[in-house]
Amino acid sequence: MRHPGRPRVCAVGEAVEIAPRDPDPSADYGWSIARAPAGSTAAVDPDAAVQWFEPDRPGRYRLRLRTPETTHELTVRAFDEGLSPDGDEATGPPAYSGDAGDDHDALAGKVAGDDPDGTGASGGSGLPTDAGGDPEGAADRPRVHLETAVTDEAVVIEADVRPRGRSAGRDADRAGDADGATAAAPRVEFLIDDRDDLSTAAATVDGRTLTIPRERLGARARVYAVPVTDDAYGVTDAVDVRRARAGGDARDGDSDLDGDSNRNGDSDRNAGSDLDGDRNADADGDAFEVDRPFDPPSWALDTRIYEVYVRTFDDSEAAGSHLDAVRERLGELEELGVDTLWLTPVLEHDGAPHGYNITDFFSVAADLGGREAYEALVDAAHDRGMRVLFDLVCNHSAREHPFFEDAYGNPDSPYRSWYEWDEGGEPGTYFDWERIANFDFSSLAVRRHLLDAVDEWAPLVDGFRCDMAWAVPNGFWTEVHDRVKARDAEFLLLDETIPYIPDFQAGLFDMHFDSTTAFALREVGDGNRAAEGVLEAVEERRRVGFPEHASFMLYHENHDEPRYLASYGDAAALAAAGALATLPGAPMVYAGQELGQLGRRDRIDRSAPREDLREHYRRLLALRDERPALAHRAALSRVEYAVRDGDPRSVVAFRREAVAEGDGSDDDGRSGDAVVVVLNFAEETARVRVDAPATATDLVTGERVAADGPGSGTEPAAGDEASAAAAGDDGDGDDDGAGVAVAVDDVVVLPVRR
Template sequence: MQQPGPPRFCAVGESVELAPREPDPERASIYEWAVVDAPDGSAATAPEEAVWEFEPDQPGLYRLALEAPSGRFEQRVRAFPDVRRSASFDLERDRLPDHDPEEVSLMGPFNEHLFDREHPTLEDGVYSYELECQPGTHRYGYIAGEDFENAVWEELEVPGPGKPRVFLEGPEKAVDGSETTVTADATPGTDSEYDATDLAVEFYVDDRDELTDDDLEIDGHEARVLVTDLEEPVRLHAVAVGERHSVADCVLVSPDGRVERRNDPPAWARDAVVYEIFVRSFTDEETFESLERRVPYLESLGVDCLWLTPVLESPTTHGYHITDYFDTASDLGTREEFESFVDRCHEHDIRVVFDLVINHTAREHAAFDMSGACVPGYEDWYVWEDLEETGVDADDLAPEIGSENPREEYAPPARTTPDGETEIAQYYFNWRGIPNVNYDSLAVRSFFLEVVDEWVDVVDGFRCDVAWGVPHGYWKEIYERVKSRDPEFLLLDETVPREPEYAESEFDVHYDTTLYYALRDVGNGDRPADAVLEAARAPRREGFPEWSLHMRYVENHDETRYLEECGPDAQRAAVTAVLTLPGVPMIYYGQERGATEYRQLMPWEGDGEATTFHRRLVAARHESSALSRGALVDLEYEANADTVVAYARESEHDDETVAVVLNFGPGSERVRVDRGLEPTDLVTGEDRNLERVDGGTALEVEDAAVLAVADDG
C-alpha cells in the first residue's frame, strides 16, 4: 500500500514531508502529487518529485492527492496559524576562545545543526542572530572557526503559550447500539488564556479508512461514530486547539464499538529500568559470547531492558559509522551468536533494544562510494550540496571520491557532477565521517525499511540514533510497521533538543535532555537543586502529551561521566533523582562502578559500594508502586542550602506515598519536611534518626533519603 499515511498537523511557517509508503524506486517517475483543495489565498502547488516538502502558506485544511503505481490516494494537512515570534540568539564575544570574528557561526535546530552556515553580526561586543521562533526553549551553540569541541551553548526562552494537550478515550468493550462515543480530554498549555472548556477539539477520520468526517457527529469534545456498517476498524485522530494546536492523538474504533488507543507505549516500558552498554568496552573479549556470560550480572542489578550501542559492521569502536546493515560486526561475532545473547537476556526477563542508525551511513559504505561517483541509481542516496552554499573552503576538501586515499583526515567529502559542479556531502555538527542519507530518494526509503524488517523480529525495540534528522513521516511509517508485527515493540528516540511532535505515533520513549542538563547544572553548582523539579515537570510545559514516557539519565556514551564532572557528593543525589522521579530511568554501564571515562573498559574491580547503592535503588523502585508509577507531588521542606530539594511520589493504587530528599552539596544538611516519615530508608534499609518537629519531620541528609510517609503523616 503506497498511501502516504495519516492526516498531518502543523502551523504556517513549518513544513511537512509527504511521501508514498512502501515505495517502488524503479517506478519513481510514476508518482505524482496534486493539490485538490486549499484554503483561500493559498498559492500551494505540487512538485514533480515523489517526496514533497510541503509548506502551507495559509491556515486551513489542504486536500492533496498522490497518484501511485497502486492507485490514487488522498492526504490531508491541517495548517494552523503561524505562532512564531522574533527572537535574537546572542552571545558576548569574550565568551568564545581567541578567534577571528569573520569565522564565527552558530547552529541549532533552526538550521538542523549544520556546521558553518549561519553567521551572526557583531556589535558592541555581542554576537547576534535574528530568527522567527515558536514559543519555548531553544538551545543554540556558537562556534569559533572549526573549534566545535569548545563551542559555547546557550538556551533562549521565547515567551508565549505552550501547546495544549489532548487524550482520546472510549469504550474498551463492545457496545450495544449503532454508535460509539470517543471523548477528548483537552487541557490548555502553560501560560494559555484558554480554559479546558474553551479549547476547540478537531476530529479527523484517517484518509485510509472507509468512513469520512461526515460520518462523525461532533458535540464539543465528543465524537460519535456510526459503527453499524463498518467492515474494518477505523482510525480517528484529534487535536486540541487554543492559541496553538496540540500533538494529535489517535484511537482505533472497531465495528463492535470498542475503542483502542494507538499511541500508548508498551505497558512493560512504564516500569522498566534501562541499562546501556557500550558493546566494545563492557568485557575484555568484546564479543557477543562474553556479553552473554555477563547477563547474570545484569539480572543482579535488577534492570529490565538492555540498550546496546550498534552491533553492525563498522570501522569504528563506537559502531555508529555503519558499513553493512544486514550483518553483525565481525569482531563481535556472528548473527547466530548475537541471537543467542538476546535469547539469554530473555531467559533472565531482560528485553534488548537495538541501536538503529538510519540518519547516515559510514563514508566507507559502498553506497556512498557509488553516490560520490554519480553511479546511476545512487546519485541521490545522500544529501549533496553546492560547494558555494556550504561555507567550506575548496582547499579543505578531501580528494575526489574514487581517487587514491579519498578519506584522508576525514576532510569534507566532495564529488564532481557530470555537469562539472563541485558538491559536498552534508553532515551534522562536525561529523564528517557520517554523511546524511537523502530521504527524498525512494531507494533510500525502501532500503531502510528492509533494514527495519531485518531486525524487528530479533530484538525488542529500537533506540533510534539522530532521530531528529529523519523525517517525521518516515518515523510514522516505521512505527506502524513494527507495531503491526509486535505492539510491545519499543521505539526510543534520540532527539536533541527534544520535541513533543515525536510522540505523535512515532516514539514511545524520549530522551530527557531537559532533566539531563538540569542535573549537570545542579551538580556543578550553577543552579539550585529545585531546578530538578522544574525539569521533571517540563514535559507538560514543553507540550508532550500525557501518554509520552521520558528516559532519564545522568550520563551516556556521548557525555562526560557525571562522577568526573560533578563529583561523588552530587552523583548519589543525581542517580537517586533519576531512579525516583517519574519516567524511564537509564543507567550507563560503569556508572554503578565508579567509572570516570565515558567509554572506558568496564571497571569490574571498581566501586562495590556504589554498585550496591545502584542495585538497591533499582530494587526500591521496583518494590514501590509509588516510585515506579506514582504521581509526582509537592513536598513542603526547609533547608539552609540551595543544594537541597525534596519531593514525593504518590500511588493511586495502594495509598503509598514516598518522600525523597536530595542533597547535591558536600557534607550533610538538616532538612525539615512537612510530613511524618517512617524511619527505614527504602534504599539502604537502615533506620535514620528522625525528629518530629512542627507537625513534620527533621533529618540530616548527606546525599539522599528515600522514606515512606507515615500513615498519620
C-alpha cells in the first residue's frame, strides 16, 4: 500500500484527516503516534484506517501507519493555536493539506525584511500593485512562492515571501501596529517530504534560501515552504526535484507522485512539465529536473471556458442525442472564441435534468447518448484543439443509487457504512436536499470506489470540475490531485467552492471559482455597490492569502445563478462581459449567455439569438486571446480617472500590463504591452477622463471613442494608433499627451503608448 501522502500542516485546535492512499477496503490498517511534542496528550484510534487527528501542542508529530505489508511515517506540523486562520474566508474545512519536515527547527528561517513597500514586482495572479505599495487592507495571511536554481554544486531553493519587511497582521497598517511599532517580518519554514531519502542535516537554510548539495540528493526531493507571521500561517508552496541518470528521464522508475508505481502502469509527466526549466547534468552524467507541482497547467491560465448544460443545450431529437447536439455545434463555439468545454454531469442519474444526483459512477447516461456519444464528442473537441472538463461529483450519490437503496433502513447492508446517517436513520445531506445522500469518507470502500471512478474518466478528458469541493475532505482531494497529475501533469483541477478557499491552492486544485468577483459583479449590476467593487474583489484574492501562482475562473452566471441579463439589463450585462474578458482570470461563458438567453436552465432559444451580444462576446474573447496585456498573469493596477458625464458609481477604470517573467529573454516582445480598460454599468453613456497615456481607439470595436473633438465614434484611419503614438496625441482634443477622455457605453479597451 502507498504512503499516506504529504506531511500535513495545521494549527493547534485544527484537525487533519489521515488515511492510507490507494486503499484496499479488505485490508487491515492502524495508526499510532511515534513521536509528539512534550506535554502532548493527543491521541489516535489505533484501529481506524481513516480518522481526524487534532494536535494539542505546537510542534512536530510523527504518526505511524501500519499496513499489511509495511509501516509508513507521516509528519504533522502544528503551529500555535493563535496562527489558525480562524475559519473565515481565508480557510477551508479543518483538513489542511500542508507539509512538514523531519526537524522543523533545523529548517526554519527568518525572512529578511528587504522590501519596504511590501509589494515587489507586479503580476502573479493578477493582484493589484502600484508604485505606492499595497492597497488599503493589507493581507491577513502571508504568501510564498518558491524559485529553484540548479548549480554545479547544489540545488538552491529561494522562498519569495509576501508581504516582505512589514507586518501582515490583521490590526497593523503599513508602518506597523497602532503604537507605531513595526511587527516582525514574515518567516518561512522549509519542510522536507517524509517519503524522500533526504535528511534535514543535508540541507542548509540561510534566511529564505535552502541549499542542498548535489551529492546529498537521492532520487527525489520534495521541498515545501510555509510562510508564517505573528498572526497566521499561509498557504504551502512546493518544488519537486528529481535525479535522472545519463540518457534517462528524471521520472524513470518513479512514475507516481507518491513515489510508488501507478496503478495503471503509465505516466505522462515528462520534461515539458518542468516549470522551472532546470535540467542540469553533473560530472557523473546525472541530471536534475524541477517541477512546481502546485502550479496550474500552463494552458489553463488563458483558456476561455464554456459551460454546457447538456440536457437543454440544443434539440437532441434532431441531432440524435444531447451529446451529439453539442458535438454538432462545436464549430459555432470555436467561432465564438472558447477553447474549453465544461459539461455538466454526464453519468447515469435519477432523472433530475442537472445530472448531479448520480446512480452509476461508471456509465454515461443513456438519455445523453451513452459512452460512445460522449467519447465522440470529446474526440471532436480535441480535433478542434478544444479541451473538455468532466464534472466530477464525489460528495454524494443519488438516493436512487442501488447502494443507497440497499443501505437505507438496513443496518446489516454492506453499504450502510458508505453513507452518513443522522440519529433518526435518515441520510446526511446539505441544505435539506432530499434526493441525495452524503458519502462517509471514513469508509475505505467509498474512497476506493471514487478513486476508481477518477481512474475511469481522467484518461478521456483534460480536467475535472470538482462539484461541492468544500464538502469533501482535503486529504481525499490531495490524493486525487497527485493521482491525476502522475498520469498527466497538465490535467486541470477546478474547484467549485463558495467562497473560495486559499488553502485549496496547496496541492488540491489548480483553479478556483472566483465567486467573490462574481458576487461583486452582481452587486454592481444591482446598484448596491460602486463599480470599483470589482477591483476590490480581485484584491481580495491577495488579502485572504492566495499566492501569486494561484489561478481563477471568472464568471457572473452559471446553472445555479439567475441570468445576469435578465436580472440587471443590457447595459450592465455588456459591461460585465467586458469585466470577464479583461480582469485577471480565465473567463467562463454559460451556454446561452452570449445569445441573450433569459432562463437559467431552459432550453436555449435559438430562433432569435442576440447577434449583437454574440458579436460583443466574440470580440472580447478574441481580444483577450490576442492581447498580452489581458493575459491571466499580466499585472493589474488602478489608474486615476474622473467621470465628466454619467453616473460615477457605475464606472471603473484600470490598467493591465504584460510583465516579463524571469529575465524577460523569452517573452517575444509581449512584456510592455499595456491597455486601459473602462467599464460603464449604467444605461447612459459616460464621458470619462483617464490619467494614462492611452490612445482613444477602442480595441474591442476598432472605433474612435474620443469624448471631444472631431472623429469621435468614427472608424480610424489606417495606422491611426501608430501615428497618434508618434505624435504624442491621445486623440481627446487635449494637447498634454498624458491622459485621454473617452465616451463609454459599456466597455472600452484602450492601447497605452509605449
